Amino acid sequence: MRVLVVGGTGFVGRHLVARLLEGGHTPLVLSRKAGELPKGAVHLPGDITREVPELKGVEAAIYLAGIIRERGQTFRAVHVEGVRNLLEGMRRAGVGRLLHMSALGARRGTGSRYFETKAQGEELVQGSGLDWTIFRPSLIFGPGDEFFGKILKGLVLAPLPFVPLIGDGGFPFRPVYVGDVAQAFAGALERGLLGRFDLVGPKEYTFRELLLLTMEVLGRRKPFLPIPLALMDLLVPLLSPLPFAPITRDQYLMLKEGNTAPFPEALRPLLPEPRSLEEVLPTYLR
Numbered sequence: 001m002r003v004l005v006v007g008g009t010g011f012v013g014r015h016l017v018a019r020l021l022e023g024g025h026t027p028l029v030l031s032r033k034a035g036e037l038p039k040g041a042v043h044l045p046g047d048i049t050r051e052v053p054e055l056k057g058v059e060a061a062i063y064l065a066g067i068i069r070e071r072g073q074t075f076r077a078v079h080v081e082g083v084r085n086l087l088e089g090m091r092r093a094g095v096g097r098l099l100h101m102s103a104l105g106a107r108r109g110t111g112s113r114y115f116e117t118k119a120q121g122e123e124l125v126q127g128s129g130l131d132w133t134i135f136r137p138s139l140i141f142g143p144g145d146e147f148f149g150k151i152l153k154g155l156v157l158a159p160l161p162f163v164p165l166i167g168d169g170g171f172p173f174r175p176v177y178v179g180d181v182a183q184a185f186a187g188a189l190e191r192g193l194l195g196r197f198d199l200v201g202p203k204e205y206t207f208r209e210l211l212l213l214t215m216e217v218l219g220r221r222k223p224f225l226p227i228p229l230a231l232m233d234l235l236v237p238l239l240s241p242l243p244f245a246p247i248t249r250d251q252y253l254m255l256k257e258g259n260t261a262p263f264p265e266a267l268r269p270l271l272p273e274p275r276s277l278e279e280v281l282p283t284y285l286r
Contacts, residue, residue: 001026001059001060002058002059003058003061003062004030004060004062005017005027005029005030005062005064006031006048006061006063006065006086007031007063007065007066008027008029008030008037008041009031009033009034009037010066011144011145011146011178012064012140012178012182013064015142015179015181016185016186017029017037017038018038019183019185019186021038021040023186023190025186026041026042027040027041028042028044028058029044030053031043031046032046048082048085048086049073049081049082052085052088052092053089054089054093055090055092058090058093060099061086061098062098062099062185062189063082063083063098063099063121063125064101065079065082066078066079066101066118068114068146068248075114075116076117079121080117080121080124083100083124087125087128087130097130097131097132098125098130098132098133099132099134099185099188099189100121100125100132100133100135101135101137101185102118102119102121102122102135103136103137104136104200104261105136106119110257112254114250114254115254122134131194133188133195133196134197135181135185135188136196136197136198136199137199138173138198138199138200138201138259138260139174139176139259140176140177140181141280141281142178142179142280145178147175148281148285149284149285151251152214153214154246155214155246156211156214156215156218156220156222157218157220161222161223162223162225163222163223163224163225164225164227165207165211165224166226166229166252167226167229168208168226169206169207169208169209169224170206170207171206171207171256171258172204172259173204173205173206173258174200174203174204174205174259174260174263175200175205175210176200176274177274177280180199180201180274183270184197184267184270187271191270193266197264197266198261198262198264199267200260200261200262200263201263201274201275201276202263202276203276211224213277217281217285218285218286229256236248236249236252
């Protein structure tokens with residue numbers, strides 16, 4: 001199958017492109033720069049946020065594009081306008097199958113521009129009239145991730161005698177392995193699975209437990225220094241616009257809310273044994 005992949009050079013995209021190739025498909029990777037694509041993948045130059053793509057010969061499309069920080073691009077451009085342009089390109093070419101990556105917790109009224117725009121993207125897909133599948137992953141972990149590989153690792157390795165802990169650290173999360181995310185998309189495409197699904201890992205953790213696990217993997221032992229939420233509520237909006245800010249306003253809002261859900265039984269045939277954080281984290285975080 002000739003499958004358009006928007007965001008195929010990104011964190012999840014690289015794993016999905018490899019999985020599609022393994023399944024005998026031809027991934028057509030739409031991006032501004034080709035990057036290093038594996039043999040068998042085809043680069044289609046373009047900017048989905050600015051133009052409607054030409055999709056002649058495409059049999060299905062997967063939209064993975066997303067940003068967690070606004071640096072040069074806005075949440076609205078990537079999460080809404082890009083989806084709108086892809087849908088128009090699919091309509092013109094008669095492509096009827098779309099898989100879309102949203103985010104667990106995406107909805108209106110959260111105050112998070114990330115969640116708000118992800119929700120708008122979902123609405124466009126659901127109202128498209130296409131055969132669609134939406135996956136809403138929790139925190140995605142694996143080599144190259146931002147949350148564990150940068151944020152938590154940075155907190156643990158910072159030259160401080162303690163590890164800052166936001167509030168009591170009780171916010172719940174259910175991280176999912178990037179390889180399992182890729183498998184879910186490819187499996188849904190191959191099996192014709194339709195609908196909207198939360199995409200989570202096998203185990204739930206509190207934010208404090210995630211920090212403890214990160215310390216264990218990195219071989220560091222430090223006490224926690226709890227930072228009251230009232231103080232964080234004042235500091236984060238002030239520091240968030242700065243390029244060196246360790247956490248943005250949107251990331252802080254999502255952190256306080258937590259990010260967890262039950263594992264959907266409908267996904268068991270695609271992911272019979274989802275990989276655990278304890279199994280994978282030591283393979284790349286050190």
